[in-house]
Amino acid sequence: MMNGRQYEESLKTRKPNVYYLGKRLDHPYDHPAIAPHVRTAAVTYDLAMDPAHADVMTAVSNLTGERISRFTHLFWSVDDLIRKTAMLRLAGQETGTCFQRCVGLDAANAIWSATWEIDRAKGTDYHARFRAFLTRMQREDLMSAGAMTDVKGDRSLPPWQQADPDLYVRIVGRKPGGIVIRGAKTHITGAVNSHEILVMPTLGLPPEGADYAVTCAVPVDAPGLTIVFGRQTNDERKEEGGRFDYGTPFGVVGGESTLIFDDVFVPDERVFMAGEGEFAGMLVDQFAAWHRANYGGCKAGNADVLLGAASLLAEVHGTIKNGMVKDKLTEIVHLVETNFAGAIGSSALGKQLPAGNWLVDPLLANTVKQNVTRFVYQVARLAHDVGGGLLSTLPSDADFQNGEIGKSLTKYFAGKQGFSTDDKRKLCRYIEGMTSVATLVEALHGAGSPQAQRIVMLRQANLPEKAKLARKVIGLGKK
Numbered sequence: 001m002m003n004g005r006q007y008e009e010s011l012k013t014r015k016p017n018v019y020y021l022g023k024r025l026d027h028p029y030d031h032p033a034i035a036p037h038v039r040t041a042a043v044t045y046d047l048a049m050d051p052a053h054a055d056v057m058t059a060v061s062n063l064t065g066e067r068i069s070r071f072t073h074l075f076w077s078v079d080d081l082i083r084k085t086a087m088l089r090l091a092g093q094e095t096g097t098c099f100q101r102c103v104g105l106d107a108a109n110a111i112w113s114a115t116w117e118i119d120r121a122k123g124t125d126y127h128a129r130f131r132a133f134l135t136r137m138q139r140e141d142l143m144s145a146g147a148m149t150d151v152k153g154d155r156s157l158p159p160w161q162q163a164d165p166d167l168y169v170r171i172v173g174r175k176p177g178g179i180v181i182r183g184a185k186t187h188i189t190g191a192v193n194s195h196e197i198l199v200m201p202t203l204g205l206p207p208e209g210a211d212y213a214v215t216c217a218v219p220v221d222a223p224g225l226t227i228v229f230g231r232q233t234n235d236e237r238k239e240e241g242g243r244f245d246y247g248t249p250f251g252v253v254g255g256e257s258t259l260i261f262d263d264v265f266v267p268d269e270r271v272f273m274a275g276e277g278e279f280a281g282m283l284v285d286q287f288a289a290w291h292r293a294n295y296g297g298c299k300a301g302n303a304d305v306l307l308g309a310a311s312l313l314a315e316v317h318g319t320i321k322n323g324m325v326k327d328k329l330t331e332i333v334h335l336v337e338t339n340f341a342g343a344i345g346s347s348a349l350g351k352q353l354p355a356g357n358w359l360v361d362p363l364l365a366n367t368v369k370q371n372v373t374r375f376v377y378q379v380a381r382l383a384h385d386v387g388g389g390l391l392s393t394l395p396s397d398a399d400f401q402n403g404e405i406g407k408s409l410t411k412y413f414a415g416k417q418g419f420s421t422d423d424k425r426k427l428c429r430y431i432e433g434m435t436s437v438a439t440l441v442e443a444l445h446g447a448g449s450p451q452a453q454r455i456v457m458l459r460q461a462n463l464p465e466k467a468k469l470a471r472k473v474i475g476l477g478k479k
């Protein structure tokens, strides 16, 4: 396994084609907009090397028998699902933000079971290819991004009826030894600082959409792949180098990018689905179930830090002993733990798939994510309430550093004795960042917008079965 520093070094041997603010970056990993996201992911590597966290952060591979990072592990039991949730909470607590590695983990598990099913039905050899690929991921402790979401153009039309057929990633050529793909995936967390991109279809596909049924692994620096790093919350503040105005040494949200695949050649050994659209829906559903349950873990970890920051700021304000303030903090605890319980519950009720790995309970998993789409907003509102208007109006660090006005600002923004004005500013900025629109939108749309969960919830709730129960218990049709 690598530690954080080795992970950062390993990235520097890659030469991805990265753009940000209209410029091509020669050294993307050192760029002030990207470096915080690299540092955040590096924390997950350091945690895995810490013996105190070995049970949660590492696992014994069912492929090699070797101890590996849990971020490259297949979910091989209910215990693995529960420990994964614990790992996400821990990493969320240690970074206070998105640490970017869960999408690739869930993608690997979804590809594992989808390839197994395709091979069983069609006699292909995708599963053996993926097993070899994943074994290398585990041995080399690589980070992968999960790239499912297409740019999608007109949402009312399927991929093959779009005015431009490239609005969903598709196979545009089949050559001896591999396939050629074209299109764009967007919002991809941690893509720029991953070693590998796991490309997956974004929806189930009938035969006319077969070219869009493509799952494969693309190295981050593959020829033809361009990565456009998105604007992040308060990104100019990162470039000012100000810990104060940015609020944390880590990123806010996961450093999302748009990936443009301009006729990228993918060799056969990296292709895990190429036209079998009837298996795309299964892959998407399973990926989504694992991924939606995650939010009860990572968001709980982030909220632990946010709750801590809100309570400290209440202490600085001298309001912490007030019963109403305590009640608001209690409400945050209630919201966060409700979600964590859902994630643990969906893991505890997991079921083994024919491919051997374990799937969380889809109804509970989707309910977790549905709650996250609301609870994270409610937690933010409560943190804003407790924190006060300074969260949005605090003068800049440059003003605090100014020789003429800095001293006055420090004097007038003092809080309770025992806390410095600087500490107060740091707390305000952290809460600002972690309750910003980027964090809220991630909670709303990451792992699928609210409607996506509601569709699965209604399907999984099995209304006819519930109606049968009601008929029996109430005695409908009986005299």
Ligand SMILES: Cc1cc2nc3c(=O)[nH]c(=O)nc-3n(C[C@H](O)[C@H](O)[C@H](O)COP(=O)(O)OP(=O)(O)OC[C@H]3O[C@@H](n4cnc5c(N)ncnc54)[C@H](O)[C@@H]3O)c2cc1C
Binding pocket: 103, 146, 147, 148, 149, 151, 152, 155, 156, 186, 187, 188, 189, 190, 253, 254, 256, 438, 441, 442, 445, 446, 447, 448, 449, 450, 451, 452
């Ligand atoms: C911070 C962040 C990180 C993310 N990370 C990743 C990642 O790592 N990998 C990845 O693959 N994806 C990632 N995503 C993408 C995420 O899964 C999508 O944002 C989500 O699926 C919604 O898709 P969209 O953004 O295209 O929104 P849209 O699909 O445009 O949805 C917008 C609204 O339109 C509605 N809608 C959509 N289609 C229809 C329709 N046909 N009819 C009626 N209403 C419709 C939706 O319900 C929603 O209310 C991330 C997103 C965010 C915000």
